[in-house]
Amino acid sequence: MTAAELRSARWFAPDDLRSFGHRSRMMQLGYSEEEFLGRPIVGILSTWSELNSCHGHFPERVENVRRGVLAAGGFPVEMPALSVDESFTKPTSMLYRNLLAMETEEIIRSHPLDGVVLLGGCDKTTPGLVMGAITAGVPMIFLPAGPMLRGHYAGRVLGSGSDAWKYWDERRAGNVTDEEWLGIQGGIARSVGTCMTMGTASTMTAITDALGLTLPGASSIPAADSGHQRMAAECGRRIVDMVWEDLRPEAIITEAAVQNAAKVAMATGCSTNAVVHLIAMARRAGVDLTLDHLDALGRTTPLIANVRPAGKDYLMEDFFYAGGLRALMKQMEAMLDTSALTVTGKTLGDNLEGARVYDDDVIRPLSNPVYAEGSLALLRGNLCPDGAVIKPAACDPKFHVHEGPALVFDSYPEMKKAVEDENLDVTPDHVMVLRNAGPLGGPGFPEWGMLPIPKALIRKGHRDMLRISDARMSGTSYGACVLHVAPESYVGGPLALLRTGDKVRLDLPNRRLDMLVDAAELERRRAAWTPPQPRYERGWGYMFSRHVTQADKGCDFDFLERGFGRAAGEPDIF
Missing domain, CATH: 3.40.50.2300 (Response regulator)
Structure with missing residues (x-):
């Protein structure tokens, strides 16, 4: 690459009126040609x-x-x-x-x-x-x-996000005082x-x-x-x-x-x-x-x-x-x-070259891993024909194979209210489900997938249960959370057809997630399903809603992916 071939030379190098204007404006900013030209x-x-x-x-x-x-x-x-x-x-x-x-x-x-x-x-x-x-x-x-x-409070090392979720559950259980909560708040991100x-x-x-x-x-x-x-x-x-x-x-x-x-x-x-x-x-x-x-x-x-x-x-x-x-x-x-x-x-x-490990408990050898397989697993089944994701290493292994009745929520506010009800009819075997939280339903694919454990279970000492959603969750989160269910419920994906009480089965070794509902019944439910109203009718949200792809495709806009059409290329300068 030579100075004459620089991309910026197309703006500044020619002896024409347009480039005169460009150079003049750089001088207006206080720069001489020697500083930027070439x-x-x-x-x-x-x-x-x-x-x-x-x-x-x-x-x-x-x-x-x-x-x-x-x-x-x-x-x-x-x-x-x-x-x-x-x-x-x-x-x-x-x-x-x-x-x-x-x-x-x-x-x-x-x-x-x-x-x-x-x-x-x-x-x-x-x-x-x-x-x-x-x-x-x-x-x-x-x-x-x-x-x-690192975060610190009262002799404890705190991890941002992860410990926020942990101590919030303990606060809901009555195990963290107001003073401790304020101290954690000030020490977790310092x-x-x-x-x-x-x-x-x-x-x-x-x-x-x-x-x-x-x-x-x-x-x-x-x-x-x-x-x-x-x-x-x-x-x-x-x-x-x-x-x-x-x-x-x-x-x-x-x-x-x-x-x-x-x-x-x-x-x-x-x-x-x-x-x-x-x-x-x-x-x-x-x-x-x-x-x-x-x-x-x-x-x-x-x-x-x-x-x-x-x-x-x-x-x-x-x-x-x-x-x-x-x-x-x-x-x-x-x-x-x-x-x-x-x-x-x-x-x-x-x-x-020259890189080395200085603490082999922090960075383990391949022969002594934290978890034998990678941290993510991708699921398919009649609840997620286009895929879903779970983080097996961050959840209790007893949920790797689990079957239980669904407890379905159609919105985040509905779910948030229910989990604070100490009389909620829920057991540790239930599968909590949040829908209408995907790319279009959220809107925007919010980090709602780590559904709070119901207070009725928190008070009894439970800290994990199987949860499913078409939402994302914070990377600092943990637990038996199945996420990114695709297609999302908002566009009529199978999650939209699930009802409270339906049996749901997760089989992580075989990478399956299914609702145990008769196919004919699912067809009846699909025929009765009606699409929700659009979240946006103008502005950025309108553009987002009409062009975002589903989770399994990366949620980019369809018109920005390669192969959609001819790129504009370099701007003409005249």
Whole structure:
């Protein structure tokens, strides 16, 4: 790549009126031609906002990246992108993942950017940024936000999300005082950064790392560690070299890289959300990843990261000290395609040289896994003909094969009210079911799938039961939860036909989920079913409702997937 071949040169180099205007406006911003003309222009896409606590350090990281870009001879420009925070966005941040993906793609396409550094981490920002950058096709490198420090309260180590659910149940049981609850509230998230359990944020940054889109091992560095600042500056230096090398995502995100990422996800005890996001990312790159592919990998990939919630003892800070993702990948190197290219310009195998495990209880050897198979299993049956997902390692094994009567709820408010009723007619054998919570029914596929254990059972000491929904759940959650039932009930999937009292059977070893209802009866129910009213009649929700795909296809928009139609290509400049 030469200076004349830079993408940005189409904006700035010609001796014509349009380029005169571009150069003039750069001078208006206080820059001379020597600073930007003929240099790689690097967009720093930051998903910072004052309501995104996970990304509270991004203004500083932008400056770290900026100094790296300048040191390597590039010209950095910060470009704000939608901050899809997990904590405050309602009804769910998943409703806006595709909006971030579209914005990322269009920011890159419409501006004179030769390469981009993507700053994300809070759950949906990672796939949203990566999906958009894949389609835009310029050199890119992902800078993960990094996990927060361990939580602490009263001598106890707390894991964000996971311990919130745990202690909330204990509070409902009357075992946690108001003072203790306030102390847990203040101690569970005590620094910038994403959840320090192996929730969706750590899962997705690990997947992006394993895809070869980050600097090696970058996903493991805690947000508050000074190494995170140095990594950010290195991202700035490296992206300039990637521009000159013309190293684009299409050369990195291959079928081999996707297979590597899926195996690493299984070995980490990944969030169930990995299924939806990895499928969407792969499909953007033209790799046909399916639920069946993921299930096959899950059956042969042991879980070796002993990190909560699938692991029992440790958090992401411990994982980093034990060697981080590079050490985990080194441990399973024989299972990976080490010839896969990465953003370093080197292969995965090159990047793993010298990696080692410093604590083999945190990162287990393949011969001593936390769980013999991967952390996810994909189900099919007459309740989920297009699939459903469960996290076997994070639930009580007694539910791996279970049959019981359904207790069905049509909405989250209905369910929430019922579980607080101490006189609810429910037993530990019941199967709680929430429907109308999928991509369209939620709307937006909210994280409602970890249905609360009814107070009537909590008071008797029960802490798990089989739960089924077409919703997602937080990656920090745990329990016998079957999720992502597809097709969802809102569009007439079989879950819409289930009634309270019907027997439901889960057979995890055989990957089956069925309602034990006569086929003729199901046909009668289907004939009587009426579609619900649309959730949206205007705006973003209207677009989302008409174009989002189901969970098994990654919930991308149909018109953004490869093969839908001819891409617009580069904008004309005149």
